[in-house]
Amino acid sequence: MTKTINLSDRFHLQGEYPCPVCRHGKITRMSLMEAFACDFCQHIFTGNFDKQLLKMADSQLPLTWYWSGKNWKGIQREGTDIGWGYIIIGLAFVALPTGIISLGTYLVPPLPDSPLSWLPLFWAILTFIAHLSCLILLVIEYYQLPIMLYMRALRRRLFQ
Ligand SMILES: [Zn+2]
Structure with missing residues (x-):
């Protein structure tokens, strides 16, 4: 048999x-x-x-x-652990632009009594927040992708 x-x-x-x-x-x-x-x-x-x-x-x-x-x-995704390389790139992505802008402000400080003297600091903080939120979104997208796809598919079905 x-x-x-x-x-x-x-x-x-x-x-x-x-x-x-x-x-x-x-x-x-x-x-x-x-x-x-x-x-x-x-x-x-x-x-x-x-x-x-x-x-x-x-x-x-x-x-x-x-x-x-x-x-x-x-199955465990190949390269699920984020290597040091990615962590350094991520940190550099946030720190470098912020650092460059802060350095510019430090080297060429605005006149203390100018009405826009708050702008360089504000700009540096804004740069930091914008780059950090990009990084956070990337991490969420990376780890929760199947959930995000499910939500997207569900939304498509509901609105079609
Ligand atoms: Zn499916």
């Missing part, structure tokens, strides 16, 4: 699976392509059937899931 593999438990090209991003839609094979698409959030995925892996194809982030036979298990 030959051993049969129950195809429904395995991740294969002809199957239909829940979407790991929105957890709402179904992903099925796109016609004439070796790719999958979700009918709800419209994300596109590629599969690795030997390793039972699904990889998001339309994102710059390396989001990958493993098919356990019943559901998708998120």
